[in-house]
Amino acid sequence: MSRVLVLNAGSATLKFGLYEAADCRLRGEVERIGDAPALRLVSGDLDTDGFAPADSGHAGVAEALLDWLGSDLDLEGLAGVGHRVVHGGTRLAEPVRLDADRLAYLESLEPLAPLHQPQSLAIIRDLMARHPSLPQVACFDTAFHRTQPRVRQLFALPRHLADEGVLRYGFHGLSYAHVTRQLPAVVGEAAARGRVVVAHLGQGCSLCALENGRSVATSMGFTALDGMMMGSRCGRLDPGVVLYLQQQRGMSVAEVERLLYRESGLLGVSGISADMRDLLASPSPHAEEAVALFVDRLLEEIGASVALLGGLDALVFTGGIGEHAAEIRARTLNALGWLGIHLDAPANARHALRIDGKKGPAVAVVPTDEEGEMARGTLACLDTR
Ligand SMILES: Nc1ncnc2c1ncn2[C@@H]1O[C@H](COP(=O)(O)OP(=O)(O)O)[C@@H](O)[C@H]1O
Numbered sequence: 001m002s003r004v005l006v007l008n009a010g011s012a013t014l015k016f017g018l019y020e021a022a023d024c025r026l027r028g029e030v031e032r033i034g035d036a037p038a039l040r041l042v043s044g045d046l047d048t049d050g051f052a053p054a055d056s057g058h059a060g061v062a063e064a065l066l067d068w069l070g071s072d073l074d075l076e077g078l079a080g081v082g083h084r085v086v087h088g089g090t091r092l093a094e095p096v097r098l099d100a101d102r103l104a105y106l107e108s109l110e111p112l113a114p115l116h117q118p119q120s121l122a123i124i125r126d127l128m129a130r131h132p133s134l135p136q137v138a139c140f141d142t143a144f145h146r147t148q149p150r151v152r153q154l155f156a157l158p159r160h161l162a163d164e165g166v167l168r169y170g171f172h173g174l175s176y177a178h179v180t181r182q183l184p185a186v187v188g189e190a191a192a193r194g195r196v197v198v199a200h201l202g203q204g205c206s207l208c209a210l211e212n213g214r215s216v217a218t219s220m221g222f223t224a225l226d227g228m229m230m231g232s233r234c235g236r237l238d239p240g241v242v243l244y245l246q247q248q249r250g251m252s253v254a255e256v257e258r259l260l261y262r263e264s265g266l267l268g269v270s271g272i273s274a275d276m277r278d279l280l281a282s283p284s285p286h287a288e289e290a291v292a293l294f295v296d297r298l299l300e301e302i303g304a305s306v307a308l309l310g311g312l313d314a315l316v317f318t319g320g321i322g323e324h325a326a327e328i329r330a331r332t333l334n335a336l337g338w339l340g341i342h343l344d345a346p347a348n349a350r351h352a353l354r355i356d357g358k359k360g361p362a363v364a365v366v367p368t369d370e371e372g373e374m375a376r377g378t379l380a381c382l383d384t385r
């Protein structure tokens, strides 16, 4: 039976899963990378004691995770390893087996995803060096959005920039692909084929407008910095602010990158934390202001998606905040009565699969599973290579 390992390197987490065909045998994550990395098993049975990173950074954590997995599992016996690579650029979309050429292309995209691309490529290089004959497969966050009409991919910039690939790519595609697969069972066949908005709200946040199960618009852009406000990223921003920071404040490119990716969003506005749990529990007015802005921006992004779809049949929440923060869902949904949405408050409080009051558009909470989607893509890629 084909066994694959999948690795999902995020900005502060490294999630992993071991699959035998479609069955998940082991799943877990290392949280708080860069601070105090801790390994947590979500399912499966393996002693976590042997996990001992030499340092708290991404490289140390990845090495320790591979050592820990390798001490119990025969990594050489795997059919392959699947990796979440957030940016596939113009050349790569479907899951592909990596070689030196493709790896070099993906490296050229590192500046477009500084919180994700360098981390996942470093793990891939490490695994290629350790196990040269073990297939490494990349599964792209951008792939799901390639169905978008060209006009939705364009920025209002001179044409030659679009010709060289400065386009809206969109991200969180593995999450949207998983949610889309669940839609018929969750909201019914008719709504699943209709106009659906999915809000993926995690550390990174984005929205996707679906028509007949295909992405027709998304809030993230050329990079995972655009659109919705996030944990530590600003989301949509007047580009004049970037000019101001460089011209008036004399900030370097690296300083601006740091500010926009790591010091903004919930963290920047609250001055307290990038973690929604901390802000919801905080009595600070700055925490409340950050939460209020988050809800406002979410309403704007939902409104934009619904306008492009010409209506709404279902709204889905996913990602850490989308799945677990009942207060954020309630504050958002209570402001969406104009869409005919009715909230079932007790169902929302217990994070039920359906939280609408059986009138108007369906509203659902669907746990995401990027790892399951990657296992599927990796197995399909290895079967047809
Ligand atoms: N119970 C909760 N209440 C509010 N927010 C939560 C809760 N659990 C998780 N979160 C939020 O989810 C975020 C992480 O989302 P997740 O999708 O796991 O992140 P990642 O993008 O790293 O995969 C955390 O930053 C936190 O703000």
Ligand SMILES: CC(=O)OP(=O)(O)O
Pocket (backbone or CB within 6 Å): 010, 011, 086, 116, 141, 171, 172, 202, 203, 204, 205, 224
């Ligand atoms: C693309 C992106 O923002 O991913 P994450 O939510 O994992 O940070």
Ligand SMILES: [Mg+2]
Pocket (backbone or CB within 6 Å): 010, 202, 203, 204
């Ligand atoms: Mg995520």
